[in-house]
Amino acid sequence: MIAALRKELLLQWRSRAQFFSVFIFGATALLLFSFGVGPNSEVLRQFSAGFLWLGLLLSSTLTLAESFHAEMENRALEGLLILPADPRALYYGKTLANWIQLTLLGSALVPVMVILYDAGTTRLLSLLAIIALGSAGLAAPGTLYAAMTSQVRAKQTLLPLLLFPLIVPALLASVKATSLVILGDPMQTLRSWISLLAAFDAIYWSLCGLLYPRVLED
Amino acid sequence: MISALDRYHPPNMSEPAIQADHLARRFGRRWALADVSLVVPRGTVLMVAGHNGSGKSTLFRVLASVLRPDHGVARVAGFDVVTQRADVRREIALLSHYTYLYESLTARENLHVAADHLGIKRDIVMSLLDRVALSSRADDVVSTFSAGMRKRLSFARVFLQNPSVVLLDEPYGQLDPEGFALVDDVVRELRSKQVTVLMATHQIERGASLADQQLILAAGRVQK
Numbered sequence: 242m243i244a245a246l247r248k249e250l251l252l253q254w255r256s257r258a259q260f261f262s263v264f265i266f267g268a269t270a271l272l273l274f275s276f277g278v279g280p281n282s283e284v285l286r287q288f289s290a291g292f293l294w295l296g297l298l299l300s301s302t303l304t305l306a307e308s309f310h311a312e313m314e315n316r317a318l319e320g321l322l323i324l325p326a327d328p329r330a331l332y333y334g335k336t337l338a339n340w341i342q343l344t345l346l347g348s349a350l351v352p353v354m355v356i357l358y359d360a361g362t363t364r365l366l367s368l369l370a371i372i373a374l375g376s377a378g379l380a381a382p383g384t385l386y387a388a389m390t391s392q393v394r395a396k397q398t399l400l401p402l403l404l405f406p407l408i409v410p411a412l413l414a415s416v417k418a419t420s421l422v423i424l425g426d427p428m429q430t431l432r433s434w435i436s437l438l439a440a441f442d443a444i445y446w447s448l449c450g451l452l453y454p455r456v457l458e459d
Numbered sequence: 460m461i462s463a464l465d466r467y468h469p470p471n472m473s474e475p476a477i478q479a480d481h482l483a484r485r486f487g488r489r490w491a492l493a494d495v496s497l498v499v500p501r502g503t504v505l506m507v508a509g510h511n512g513s514g515k516s517t518l519f520r521v522l523a524s525v526l527r528p529d530h531g532v533a534r535v536a537g538f539d540v541v542t543q544r545a546d547v548r549r550e551i552a553l554l555s556h557y558t559y560l561y562e563s564l565t566a567r568e569n570l571h572v573a574a575d576h577l578g579i580k581r582d583i584v585m586s587l588l589d590r591v592a593l594s595s596r597a598d599d600v601v602s603t604f605s606a607g608m609r610k611r612l613s614f615a616r617v618f619l620q621n622p623s624v625v626l627l628d629e630p631y632g633q634l635d636p637e638g639f640a641l642v643d644d645v646v647r648e649l650r651s652k653q654v655t656v657l658m659a660t661h662q663i664e665r666g667a668s669l670a671d672q673q674l675i676l677a678a679g680r681v682q683k
Contacts, residue, residue, distance in 0.1 A: 243575075244572070244575035244576050245576070247575065248561075248572045248575070251564065251568065251572075252561065252563060252564070255563040255564065255600075256563060311561050311562065311563060314561075314562055315557055315558045315559055315560050315561075315562065316555070316557035316559055317559050317560060317561050319525060319555075319557065319559065320555075320557070320559025320560075320573075320616070321559075321572075321573075321576055322525075322548070323523055323524070323525060323548050323551070323553055324548065324573060324576050324577055324620070325544075325545055325548035325549060326576040458544070
Protein backbone atom coordinates (compact mmCIF):
# COMPACT_ATOMS: atom_id res chain seq x y z
CA MET A 242 0.00 0.00 0.00
CA ILE A 243 2.94 2.33 0.70
CA ALA A 244 4.03 1.93 -2.94
CA ALA A 245 0.54 2.78 -4.16
CA LEU A 246 0.26 5.80 -1.84
CA ARG A 247 3.68 7.06 -2.88
CA LYS A 248 2.70 6.82 -6.55
CA GLU A 249 -0.60 8.62 -5.94
CA LEU A 250 1.03 11.48 -4.04
CA LEU A 251 3.61 11.86 -6.80
CA LEU A 252 0.87 11.97 -9.46
CA GLN A 253 -1.08 14.52 -7.39
CA TRP A 254 2.01 16.67 -6.98
CA ARG A 255 2.59 16.63 -10.75
CA SER A 256 -1.01 17.74 -11.36
CA ARG A 257 -1.09 20.29 -8.52
CA ALA A 258 -2.41 23.00 -10.86
CA GLN A 259 -5.60 20.95 -10.95
CA PHE A 260 -5.92 21.34 -7.17
CA PHE A 261 -5.99 25.12 -7.50
CA SER A 262 -8.59 24.91 -10.27
CA VAL A 263 -10.81 22.74 -8.07
CA PHE A 264 -10.32 25.14 -5.15
CA ILE A 265 -11.41 28.06 -7.33
CA PHE A 266 -14.44 26.02 -8.39
CA GLY A 267 -15.34 25.31 -4.73
CA ALA A 268 -14.84 28.94 -3.70
CA THR A 269 -17.03 30.08 -6.60
CA ALA A 270 -19.74 27.64 -5.53
CA LEU A 271 -19.65 29.12 -1.99
CA LEU A 272 -19.97 32.60 -3.46
CA LEU A 273 -22.95 31.57 -5.61
CA PHE A 274 -24.70 29.97 -2.63
CA SER A 275 -24.46 33.30 -0.80
CA PHE A 276 -26.23 35.01 -3.73
CA GLY A 277 -29.10 32.52 -3.30
CA VAL A 278 -29.65 33.51 0.33
CA GLY A 279 -29.15 37.26 -0.09
CA PRO A 280 -27.36 39.77 2.14
CA ASN A 281 -28.78 38.46 5.43
CA SER A 282 -25.65 37.72 7.45
CA GLU A 283 -27.47 35.78 10.17
CA VAL A 284 -29.10 33.39 7.68
CA LEU A 285 -25.79 33.01 5.83
CA ARG A 286 -24.07 32.09 9.09
CA GLN A 287 -26.77 29.56 9.92
CA PHE A 288 -26.44 27.80 6.57
CA SER A 289 -22.63 28.15 6.33
CA ALA A 290 -21.89 24.54 7.35
CA GLY A 291 -24.25 23.16 4.72
CA PHE A 292 -22.82 25.44 2.05
CA LEU A 293 -19.25 24.46 2.96
CA TRP A 294 -20.04 20.76 2.58
CA LEU A 295 -22.00 21.26 -0.62
CA GLY A 296 -19.05 23.17 -2.06
CA LEU A 297 -16.67 20.41 -1.02
CA LEU A 298 -19.02 17.72 -2.33
CA LEU A 299 -19.30 19.34 -5.77
CA SER A 300 -15.55 19.90 -5.90
CA SER A 301 -14.87 16.32 -4.82
CA THR A 302 -16.47 14.87 -7.95
CA LEU A 303 -13.88 16.72 -10.03
CA THR A 304 -11.00 15.58 -7.81
CA LEU A 305 -12.16 11.96 -7.67
CA ALA A 306 -12.76 11.67 -11.41
CA GLU A 307 -9.38 13.26 -12.11
CA SER A 308 -7.62 10.73 -9.88
CA PHE A 309 -8.39 8.03 -12.47
CA HIS A 310 -7.49 10.08 -15.53
CA ALA A 311 -3.79 9.17 -15.35
CA GLU A 312 -4.67 5.52 -14.72
CA MET A 313 -6.77 5.28 -17.86
CA GLU A 314 -4.58 7.35 -20.21
CA ASN A 315 -2.28 4.46 -21.16
CA ARG A 316 -4.10 1.79 -19.16
CA ALA A 317 -1.50 2.27 -16.43
CA LEU A 318 -3.82 0.72 -13.84
CA GLU A 319 -4.10 -2.45 -15.94
CA GLY A 320 -0.31 -2.47 -16.11
CA LEU A 321 -0.08 -2.43 -12.33
CA LEU A 322 -2.67 -5.19 -11.97
CA ILE A 323 -0.73 -7.59 -14.19
CA LEU A 324 2.59 -6.98 -12.38
CA PRO A 325 0.72 -8.19 -10.20
CA ALA A 326 -0.11 -5.46 -7.68
CA ASP A 327 -2.69 -6.18 -4.98
CA PRO A 328 -5.95 -4.43 -6.02
CA ARG A 329 -6.80 -3.71 -2.40
CA ALA A 330 -3.43 -2.02 -1.83
CA LEU A 331 -4.05 0.05 -4.97
CA TYR A 332 -7.48 1.03 -3.63
CA TYR A 333 -6.31 2.07 -0.18
CA GLY A 334 -3.32 3.92 -1.66
CA LYS A 335 -5.57 5.94 -3.95
CA THR A 336 -8.26 6.46 -1.31
CA LEU A 337 -5.72 7.75 1.22
CA ALA A 338 -4.32 10.15 -1.37
CA ASN A 339 -7.84 11.35 -2.28
CA TRP A 340 -8.64 11.73 1.42
CA ILE A 341 -5.57 13.91 1.95
CA GLN A 342 -6.46 16.03 -1.08
CA LEU A 343 -10.11 16.46 -0.04
CA THR A 344 -9.10 17.35 3.52
CA LEU A 345 -6.71 20.00 2.18
CA LEU A 346 -9.41 21.28 -0.14
CA GLY A 347 -11.99 21.45 2.65
CA SER A 348 -9.51 23.20 4.92
CA ALA A 349 -8.69 25.70 2.17
CA LEU A 350 -12.40 26.47 1.75
CA VAL A 351 -12.80 27.32 5.47
CA PRO A 352 -11.33 30.87 5.17
CA VAL A 353 -13.59 31.47 2.15
CA MET A 354 -16.59 30.39 4.26
CA VAL A 355 -15.48 32.65 7.14
CA ILE A 356 -15.13 35.65 4.84
CA LEU A 357 -18.32 35.13 2.81
CA TYR A 358 -20.65 34.00 5.60
CA ASP A 359 -19.03 35.60 8.66
CA ALA A 360 -18.91 32.08 10.10
CA GLY A 361 -15.77 32.14 12.20
CA THR A 362 -15.09 29.82 15.11
CA THR A 363 -12.54 29.55 17.87
CA ARG A 364 -12.70 25.75 17.71
CA LEU A 365 -10.59 25.55 14.57
CA LEU A 366 -8.99 22.20 15.42
CA SER A 367 -12.42 20.60 15.94
CA LEU A 368 -13.57 22.02 12.61
CA LEU A 369 -10.50 20.63 10.80
CA ALA A 370 -10.99 17.24 12.46
CA ILE A 371 -14.62 17.17 11.23
CA ILE A 372 -13.47 18.12 7.73
CA ALA A 373 -10.94 15.27 7.84
CA LEU A 374 -13.60 12.79 9.00
CA GLY A 375 -16.18 13.99 6.48
CA SER A 376 -13.59 13.90 3.68
CA ALA A 377 -12.86 10.29 4.61
CA GLY A 378 -16.56 9.57 4.10
CA LEU A 379 -16.37 11.14 0.64
CA ALA A 380 -13.05 9.60 -0.39
CA ALA A 381 -13.81 5.91 0.19
CA PRO A 382 -17.02 5.48 -1.85
CA GLY A 383 -15.92 8.26 -4.21
CA THR A 384 -12.76 6.38 -5.19
CA LEU A 385 -14.76 3.18 -5.72
CA TYR A 386 -17.35 4.89 -7.91
CA ALA A 387 -14.70 6.89 -9.77
CA ALA A 388 -13.07 3.56 -10.68
CA MET A 389 -16.44 2.19 -11.83
CA THR A 390 -17.22 5.19 -14.00
CA SER A 391 -13.70 5.88 -15.26
CA GLN A 392 -14.22 3.90 -18.45
CA VAL A 393 -17.66 5.18 -19.40
CA ARG A 394 -18.32 8.20 -21.58
CA ALA A 395 -20.76 9.94 -19.22
CA LYS A 396 -18.49 9.70 -16.18
CA GLN A 397 -18.90 13.35 -15.18
CA THR A 398 -22.66 12.77 -14.86
CA LEU A 399 -22.63 9.22 -13.61
CA LEU A 400 -20.17 9.72 -10.74
CA PRO A 401 -22.33 12.27 -8.83
CA LEU A 402 -25.49 10.29 -9.60
CA LEU A 403 -24.02 7.21 -7.94
CA LEU A 404 -22.04 8.93 -5.20
CA PHE A 405 -24.44 11.53 -3.81
CA PRO A 406 -27.21 9.18 -2.59
CA LEU A 407 -24.69 6.86 -0.93
CA ILE A 408 -22.90 9.51 1.09
CA VAL A 409 -26.04 11.26 2.41
CA PRO A 410 -25.65 9.86 5.98
CA ALA A 411 -22.00 10.94 6.21
CA LEU A 412 -22.83 14.30 4.63
CA LEU A 413 -25.64 14.95 7.12
CA ALA A 414 -23.40 14.06 10.07
CA SER A 415 -20.63 16.29 8.68
CA VAL A 416 -22.97 19.25 8.20
CA LYS A 417 -24.50 18.85 11.63
CA ALA A 418 -21.14 18.52 13.40
CA THR A 419 -19.70 21.51 11.49
CA SER A 420 -22.79 23.54 12.31
CA LEU A 421 -22.44 22.76 16.02
CA VAL A 422 -18.80 23.89 15.97
CA ILE A 423 -19.67 27.18 14.24
CA LEU A 424 -22.98 28.06 15.92
CA GLY A 425 -22.36 26.53 19.34
CA ASP A 426 -23.36 23.27 20.98
CA PRO A 427 -25.74 24.00 23.89
CA MET A 428 -27.05 20.37 24.03
CA GLN A 429 -23.57 18.82 23.91
CA THR A 430 -24.41 16.61 20.93
CA LEU A 431 -21.22 17.20 18.93
CA ARG A 432 -19.55 14.03 20.18
CA SER A 433 -22.54 11.89 19.06
CA TRP A 434 -22.45 13.32 15.53
CA ILE A 435 -18.70 12.80 15.29
CA SER A 436 -19.11 9.18 16.47
CA LEU A 437 -21.82 8.63 13.87
CA LEU A 438 -19.58 10.10 11.17
CA ALA A 439 -16.65 7.92 12.26
CA ALA A 440 -18.90 4.84 12.18
CA PHE A 441 -20.00 5.59 8.61
CA ASP A 442 -16.37 6.14 7.64
CA ALA A 443 -15.43 2.72 9.03
CA ILE A 444 -18.26 1.06 7.09
CA TYR A 445 -17.39 2.86 3.83
CA TRP A 446 -13.66 2.14 4.08
CA SER A 447 -14.07 -1.54 4.85
CA LEU A 448 -16.92 -2.28 2.39
CA CYS A 449 -15.44 -0.32 -0.51
CA GLY A 450 -12.06 -1.98 0.03
CA LEU A 451 -13.75 -5.37 -0.27
CA LEU A 452 -15.65 -4.40 -3.43
CA TYR A 453 -12.80 -2.68 -5.29
CA PRO A 454 -11.06 -5.81 -6.67
CA ARG A 455 -14.38 -6.89 -8.21
CA VAL A 456 -14.86 -3.47 -9.78
CA LEU A 457 -11.41 -3.63 -11.38
CA GLU A 458 -11.47 -7.20 -12.58
CA ASP A 459 -15.09 -7.84 -13.57
CA MET B 460 -5.05 -11.66 6.58
CA ILE B 461 -3.62 -13.55 3.60
CA SER B 462 -4.39 -11.83 0.31
CA ALA B 463 -4.96 -13.66 -2.96
CA LEU B 464 -1.51 -12.54 -4.05
CA ASP B 465 0.10 -14.25 -1.08
CA ARG B 466 -1.42 -17.63 -1.84
CA TYR B 467 1.32 -18.58 -4.27
CA HIS B 468 1.19 -21.93 -5.99
CA PRO B 469 4.48 -23.04 -7.58
CA PRO B 470 4.15 -23.69 -11.34
CA ASN B 471 3.83 -27.25 -12.54
CA MET B 472 6.97 -27.67 -14.66
CA SER B 473 5.66 -30.76 -16.44
CA GLU B 474 2.81 -28.83 -18.10
CA PRO B 475 3.25 -26.85 -21.31
CA ALA B 476 3.92 -23.14 -20.86
CA ILE B 477 0.62 -22.30 -22.55
CA GLN B 478 -2.34 -24.49 -23.31
CA ALA B 479 -5.53 -23.06 -24.78
CA ASP B 480 -8.62 -24.97 -25.81
CA HIS B 481 -11.30 -23.42 -28.00
CA LEU B 482 -10.75 -19.90 -26.68
CA ALA B 483 -13.33 -17.37 -27.76
CA ARG B 484 -13.92 -13.76 -26.81
CA ARG B 485 -16.36 -11.27 -28.23
CA PHE B 486 -16.78 -7.50 -28.02
CA GLY B 487 -20.45 -6.70 -28.43
CA ARG B 488 -21.64 -8.85 -31.31
CA ARG B 489 -18.22 -9.27 -32.93
CA TRP B 490 -16.10 -12.30 -32.07
CA ALA B 491 -12.51 -11.06 -31.81
CA LEU B 492 -11.41 -14.59 -30.98
CA ALA B 493 -13.69 -17.23 -32.46
CA ASP B 494 -11.95 -20.52 -31.74
CA VAL B 495 -8.28 -20.74 -30.83
CA SER B 496 -6.55 -23.82 -29.49
CA LEU B 497 -2.80 -23.99 -29.04
CA VAL B 498 -0.06 -25.65 -27.05
CA VAL B 499 3.28 -23.92 -26.49
CA PRO B 500 6.06 -26.00 -24.89
CA ARG B 501 8.21 -24.38 -22.23
CA GLY B 502 11.28 -22.47 -23.38
CA THR B 503 10.14 -22.04 -26.98
CA VAL B 504 9.38 -18.99 -29.09
CA LEU B 505 6.03 -18.81 -30.90
CA MET B 506 5.41 -16.18 -33.51
CA VAL B 507 1.77 -15.20 -33.95
CA ALA B 508 1.01 -13.53 -37.26
CA GLY B 509 -2.17 -12.25 -38.82
CA HIS B 510 -3.77 -9.16 -40.30
CA ASN B 511 -4.98 -6.26 -38.21
CA GLY B 512 -8.10 -7.36 -36.32
CA SER B 513 -7.28 -11.05 -36.62
CA GLY B 514 -7.37 -11.46 -32.84
CA LYS B 515 -3.67 -11.42 -31.91
CA SER B 516 -3.93 -8.75 -29.21
CA THR B 517 -7.13 -10.24 -27.81
CA LEU B 518 -5.44 -13.64 -27.58
CA PHE B 519 -2.51 -12.09 -25.70
CA ARG B 520 -4.81 -10.18 -23.35
CA VAL B 521 -6.79 -13.32 -22.56
CA LEU B 522 -3.57 -15.27 -21.91
CA ALA B 523 -2.35 -12.43 -19.67
CA SER B 524 -5.61 -12.74 -17.69
CA VAL B 525 -6.58 -9.16 -18.53
CA LEU B 526 -9.66 -10.28 -20.48
CA ARG B 527 -11.93 -13.16 -19.54
CA PRO B 528 -12.67 -15.58 -22.34
CA ASP B 529 -16.35 -16.00 -23.20
CA HIS B 530 -15.72 -19.60 -24.09
CA GLY B 531 -12.94 -22.13 -23.71
CA VAL B 532 -10.13 -22.49 -21.20
CA ALA B 533 -6.48 -21.47 -21.09
CA ARG B 534 -3.67 -22.34 -18.74
CA VAL B 535 -0.45 -20.36 -18.54
CA ALA B 536 2.48 -21.93 -16.67
CA GLY B 537 -0.05 -24.45 -15.39
CA PHE B 538 -2.46 -21.85 -14.01
CA ASP B 539 -5.98 -21.14 -15.20
CA VAL B 540 -6.30 -17.62 -16.62
CA VAL B 541 -9.72 -17.10 -15.04
CA THR B 542 -9.59 -18.79 -11.65
CA GLN B 543 -5.86 -18.35 -10.87
CA ARG B 544 -5.24 -14.87 -12.19
CA ALA B 545 -2.78 -13.83 -9.48
CA ASP B 546 -0.63 -16.90 -10.17
CA VAL B 547 -0.78 -16.34 -13.94
CA ARG B 548 0.29 -12.73 -13.48
CA ARG B 549 3.27 -13.74 -11.42
CA GLU B 550 4.46 -15.94 -14.27
CA ILE B 551 3.96 -13.58 -17.20
CA ALA B 552 5.18 -10.26 -18.51
CA LEU B 553 3.14 -8.48 -21.18
CA LEU B 554 4.38 -5.93 -23.66
CA SER B 555 1.03 -4.57 -24.77
CA HIS B 556 0.16 -2.00 -27.40
CA TYR B 557 -0.88 0.06 -24.38
CA THR B 558 2.28 1.46 -22.87
CA TYR B 559 1.09 1.20 -19.22
CA LEU B 560 3.06 4.39 -18.52
CA TYR B 561 2.11 7.48 -16.51
CA GLU B 562 2.46 10.48 -18.81
CA SER B 563 3.21 12.97 -16.03
CA LEU B 564 5.97 10.87 -14.46
CA THR B 565 9.55 10.61 -15.70
CA ALA B 566 10.99 7.44 -17.22
CA ARG B 567 12.83 6.75 -13.98
CA GLU B 568 9.72 7.35 -11.85
CA ASN B 569 7.62 5.05 -14.04
CA LEU B 570 10.08 2.23 -13.47
CA HIS B 571 10.27 3.08 -9.76
CA VAL B 572 6.49 2.70 -9.51
CA ALA B 573 6.65 -0.75 -11.13
CA ALA B 574 9.67 -1.79 -9.03
CA ASP B 575 7.96 -0.67 -5.81
CA HIS B 576 4.87 -2.72 -6.61
CA LEU B 577 7.01 -5.73 -7.49
CA GLY B 578 9.00 -5.34 -4.27
CA ILE B 579 12.24 -4.94 -6.23
CA LYS B 580 15.03 -2.57 -5.22
CA ARG B 581 15.14 0.60 -7.28
CA ASP B 582 18.89 0.25 -7.94
CA ILE B 583 18.21 -1.83 -11.04
CA VAL B 584 16.27 0.92 -12.78
CA MET B 585 19.18 2.90 -14.24
CA SER B 586 20.79 -0.19 -15.74
CA LEU B 587 17.49 -1.07 -17.41
CA LEU B 588 17.15 2.45 -18.81
CA ASP B 589 20.71 2.13 -20.07
CA ARG B 590 19.83 -1.13 -21.78
CA VAL B 591 16.98 0.44 -23.72
CA ALA B 592 19.13 3.51 -24.50
CA LEU B 593 17.04 5.90 -22.41
CA SER B 594 19.43 6.70 -19.57
CA SER B 595 20.04 10.20 -20.94
CA ARG B 596 16.27 10.87 -20.76
CA ALA B 597 15.74 9.22 -17.36
CA ASP B 598 14.45 12.40 -15.74
CA ASP B 599 12.24 13.59 -18.59
CA VAL B 600 8.50 13.12 -18.29
CA VAL B 601 6.98 10.49 -20.56
CA SER B 602 4.65 13.03 -22.21
CA THR B 603 7.73 14.44 -23.99
CA PHE B 604 8.71 11.02 -25.41
CA SER B 605 8.24 9.81 -28.97
CA ALA B 606 6.26 6.61 -29.63
CA GLY B 607 9.49 4.65 -30.10
CA MET B 608 10.90 5.89 -26.79
CA ARG B 609 7.69 4.91 -25.01
CA LYS B 610 8.00 1.44 -26.52
CA ARG B 611 11.59 1.19 -25.26
CA LEU B 612 10.49 2.26 -21.79
CA SER B 613 7.70 -0.34 -21.86
CA PHE B 614 10.38 -2.91 -22.69
CA ALA B 615 12.41 -1.80 -19.67
CA ARG B 616 9.30 -2.32 -17.57
CA VAL B 617 9.04 -5.90 -18.86
CA PHE B 618 12.69 -6.49 -17.89
CA LEU B 619 11.86 -5.59 -14.27
CA GLN B 620 9.82 -8.76 -13.97
CA ASN B 621 11.13 -12.28 -13.74
CA PRO B 622 8.58 -14.18 -15.81
CA SER B 623 8.50 -17.70 -17.21
CA VAL B 624 6.27 -16.56 -20.09
CA VAL B 625 6.70 -13.30 -22.00
CA LEU B 626 3.95 -12.00 -24.28
CA LEU B 627 5.22 -9.45 -26.80
CA ASP B 628 2.43 -7.76 -28.73
CA GLU B 629 3.94 -5.97 -31.74
CA PRO B 630 7.39 -5.55 -30.15
CA TYR B 631 8.86 -3.99 -33.31
CA GLY B 632 6.12 -1.39 -33.66
CA GLN B 633 7.36 2.24 -33.69
CA LEU B 634 10.97 1.18 -33.17
CA ASP B 635 13.98 2.26 -35.23
CA PRO B 636 16.52 -0.26 -36.64
CA GLU B 637 18.48 -0.17 -33.37
CA GLY B 638 15.27 -0.94 -31.55
CA PHE B 639 14.65 -3.90 -33.86
CA ALA B 640 18.07 -5.28 -32.91
CA LEU B 641 17.26 -4.74 -29.24
CA VAL B 642 14.08 -6.82 -29.59
CA ASP B 643 15.98 -9.59 -31.41
CA ASP B 644 18.62 -9.67 -28.65
CA VAL B 645 15.98 -9.76 -25.94
CA VAL B 646 14.08 -12.65 -27.55
CA ARG B 647 17.31 -14.64 -28.02
CA GLU B 648 18.31 -13.97 -24.42
CA LEU B 649 14.91 -15.00 -23.08
CA ARG B 650 15.02 -18.19 -25.10
CA SER B 651 18.49 -19.02 -23.80
CA LYS B 652 17.07 -18.70 -20.28
CA GLN B 653 14.28 -21.16 -21.13
CA VAL B 654 11.67 -18.43 -20.96
CA THR B 655 8.67 -19.03 -23.24
CA VAL B 656 8.03 -16.17 -25.66
CA LEU B 657 4.89 -15.40 -27.65
CA MET B 658 5.45 -12.68 -30.17
CA ALA B 659 2.74 -11.11 -32.30
CA THR B 660 4.28 -9.26 -35.19
CA HIS B 661 3.87 -8.10 -38.76
CA GLN B 662 7.63 -8.43 -39.27
CA ILE B 663 7.13 -11.98 -40.55
CA GLU B 664 10.66 -12.75 -41.76
CA ARG B 665 12.30 -11.26 -38.73
CA GLY B 666 9.95 -13.02 -36.33
CA ALA B 667 10.25 -16.34 -38.17
CA SER B 668 14.05 -16.24 -37.85
CA LEU B 669 13.66 -16.15 -34.07
CA ALA B 670 10.67 -18.45 -33.64
CA ASP B 671 10.48 -22.20 -33.10
CA GLN B 672 6.82 -22.29 -34.08
CA GLN B 673 4.49 -20.08 -36.05
CA LEU B 674 0.78 -19.52 -35.81
CA ILE B 675 -1.36 -17.54 -38.21
CA LEU B 676 -4.64 -16.10 -37.04
CA ALA B 677 -7.44 -14.99 -39.33
CA ALA B 678 -10.80 -13.70 -38.13
CA GLY B 679 -10.15 -15.03 -34.64
CA ARG B 680 -9.34 -18.58 -35.76
CA VAL B 681 -6.11 -20.49 -36.19
CA GLN B 682 -5.41 -20.65 -39.91
CA LYS B 683 -2.11 -22.52 -39.76
